[in-house]
Amino acid sequence: xxxxxxxxxxxxxxxxxxxxxxxxxxxxxxxxxxxxxxxxxxxxxxxxxxxxxxxxxxxxxxxxxxxxxxxxxxxxxxxxxxxxxxxxxxxxxxxxxxxxxxxxxx
Amino acid sequence: xxxxxxxxxxxxxxxxxxxxxxxxxxxxxxxxxxxxxxxxxxxxxxxxxxxxxxxxxxxxxxxxxxxxxxxxxxxxxxxxxxxxxxxxxxxxxxxxxxxxxxxxxxxxxxxxxxxxxxxxxx
Numbered sequence: 659x660x661x662x663x664x665x666x667x668x669x670x671x672x673x674x675x676x677x678x679x680x681x682x683x684x685x686x687x688x689x690x691x692x693x694x695x696x697x698x699x700x701x702x703x704x705x706x707x708x709x710x711x712x713x714x715x716x717x718x719x720x721x722x723x724x725x726x727x728x729x730x731x732x733x734x735x736x737x738x739x740x741x742x743x744x745x746x747x748x749x750x751x752x753x754x755x756x757x758x759x760x761x762x763x764x
Numbered sequence: 765x766x767x768x769x770x771x772x773x774x775x776x777x778x779x780x781x782x783x784x785x786x787x788x789x790x791x792x793x794x795x796x797x798x799x800x801x802x803x804x805x806x807x808x809x810x811x812x813x814x815x816x817x818x819x820x821x822x823x824x825x826x827x828x829x830x831x832x833x834x835x836x837x838x839x840x841x842x843x844x845x846x847x848x849x850x851x852x853x854x855x856x857x858x859x860x861x862x863x864x865x866x867x868x869x870x871x872x873x874x875x876x877x878x879x880x881x882x883x884x885x886x
Binding site for chain 2: 689691700702703706746748755
């Protein structure tokens with residue numbers, strides 16, 4: 659099966675913009691979806707499809723894709739955005755997740 | 765709005781079989797892939813496998829030899845069995861749904877169950 663690669667950790671100053679990336683061959687054929695996970699909680703979907711947000715997700719979250727790379731952008735990061743972020747997509751075997759990115763808001 | 769509620773044994777001994785069930789409330793059972801996903805302590809998410817309402821399954825190749833996912837459409841429930849568990853199977857296990865139509869463009873999991881911590885220890 660294919661893999662999705664994420665940077666293990668990223669930091670951003672409060673109120674600034676941060677981009678979290680996800681790379682993998684399957685992303686040439688499929689969109690990535692993105693999940694936010696805080697300690698002790700189940701993951702929460704924040705971006706799906708081309709660039710769609712579920713109800714209740716702030717519009718500071720956005721998604722984009724180019725070639726084999728998908729990106730999650732948080733414009734004006736808030737303290738409550740500090741969390742682990744995971745990308746996922748389908749591949750030839752079924753479903754694949756990225757390793758996760760720990761976002762620290764400074 | 766669809767909600768998922770899961771349950772199952774939380775403490776197992778090595779070589780036993782893990783068994784979890786997830787119930788679907790508030791929505792259609794057809795038109796979705798029903799998945800199991802796990803997360804070892806301090807680690808990332810791993811997809812285990814999926815089933816649709818007609819019972820067609822798809823498993824993670826790395827776990828395929830030990831995994832069985834089944835569905836009970838009369839109860840709107842689906843279940844996971846993982847045989848011959850070891851300490852490496854200690855994880856929080858989640859159930860989640862993905863729309864079949866959405867899967868064609870990559871798909872997404874929403875909603876998720878609350879998670880069940882399964883510990884394998886002698």
